[in-house]
Amino acid sequence: MKATLVPQKNAHNYYGMGTYLGLAGALLAMIVLFSSLSDHFFSYDTLSTLANQIPDLMVLSVGMTFVLIIGGIDLSVGSVLALAASAVSVAILGWGWSVMPAALLGMGCAALAGTITGSITVAWKIPSFIVSLGVLEMARGAAYQMTGSRTAYIGDAFAWLSNPVAFGISPSFIIALLIIVIAQAVLTRTVFGRYLIGIGTNEEAVRLAGINPKPYKILVFSMMGLLAGVAALFQISRLEAADPNAGSGLELQVIAAVVIGGTSLMGGRGSVISTFFGVLIISVLAAGLAQIGATEPTKRIITGAVIVIAVVLDTYRSQRAQRRN
Template sequence: MKQALGLPLALLALVVGFGLTSEYFLTRDTFIAIANDIPALTVMAVGMTFVLIIAGIDLSIGSVLALSAGLTAVAMQSWGWNLPGAATLGLACGLFCGTLTGAVTVAWRLPSFIVSLGMLEIARGSAYLVTDSRTQYIGGAIGGLSTPLWFGISPAFLLALAIVVASHIVLRKSVFGRYLVGIGTNEEAMRLAGIDPRPWKVIVFALMGSLAALGGLMQLSRLEAADPNAGVGMELQVIAAVVIGGTSLMGGRGSVLNTFFGVLIVAVLEAGLAQIGASDPAKRVITGCVIIVAVLLDVYRNRRKRG
């Protein structure tokens, strides 16, 4: 209950603080810009919430985003594919990367940290190979996903909200969600109860890869170009948002709704720091401090729970 109130209050405090320090922050344009800038981060944070709940981690998502977007753009520009076919190819690429990460992790019982680090390099190198290390411009071919609709809000933002709501319901109300919490809490107990955790863990990583690819399509639509360098360091933003939202790095606890508040906090922090003139290195230092504080709070909560 305290955390449920704490996140909105923290978000409100940031909004008020930046509103007092920048005369341009509390404007309609600022909030619309934030809303239209976070769909990719939001859907990837949803996937990472599921991954952390099962006590895993996926560091490859930024590279998978770049590879999926680059493959979609090349399919449209160089291979003559139509939009539905190219988008499907990009999503399938993300699904394959996530499934491979999960399968290798489960089959050889390796830490997902190490396996996803390897996938990070594979996907990034593949993104350079597919795009010939050049930005692929597609114009407005997929721009409909980011074209403002009501009140300047894009369909991508509405889609991201729909994914948040659906994922929250799945995690809280479905057998799938209960299995994931059980796996993250005590995997051996799940085995003794007759439930094999392995396929469920692979499914979670496959879902993460698919959502990373969807994030790539959202970014491709917004920028109208696929950059092979896209998504560098984005995994840190995603993990920061999820951990700020209260999902435990130790597994077994998490909330998609709280993750969305974490995304908003990260986005408002970034936008506010930009408006008050903070340099990029300063923004990275502050973001890193926020991650460390969130991790310390998670450790503190776990110790209190055990006590």
């Protein structure tokens, strides 16, 4: 009875084949456009390099999709990524730990940061926007403290994650794809996913159905932190270092990718597969603009315009859905 009160069906219908085809069409149009403007864009080397650069954005966007679905937002993900990377560097360089325990420590620190954000948000009913803004500053400060405000060079301990293994694709990209598939299945095929949709749609109705939304909301923020820790490992593998400035501004890219994918900023609606398309769109846009020689101000203007258009379209779709209901 409890699960049937959660409107997962509407969310599933909203993300039908038409939505995926629309996003795929937009992505294809961008690829065709940039291929016509640059002789080097549409090549296997360019596309494989792009794929190997986005695993951290992919996994962060998965977590942000879940956070937005429950009606929250997490601005701290970039700083939490830096915190996790800094913890790994301290464990390896300072304490002499091996790779696996250091990786677990980094992911644990990131998950703890997410748990703190979720717990404070739920316990005191403070908007997660404000709480995560505070955690953003604390996590960044802790990263600076751990590394002495300097880049810590770890070496090739995690290089296997970014070294291409087949067809120029790295293990980190494959792992990120698996996370996307699992997350989509959790969201659409499990009671847990239906509860999250319900919490974002009407939290009071979920509570009246006898379901306590608090632990679910905290768990989602914890998961967001954990995925930030995974993203930190991906970034360390590429840079062979832990940079306390890593992830600065990354939260804006993450939110942009999720919103472009169609996840509602108001909660209650989202799709991990659509978010993946959003990640590809924003990444192809950035790479294409760079290849055609667009200046930094121009890239920011165009990217910002795409985000605004995505938000306007989301609002329009929401209003149409409300009128139909």
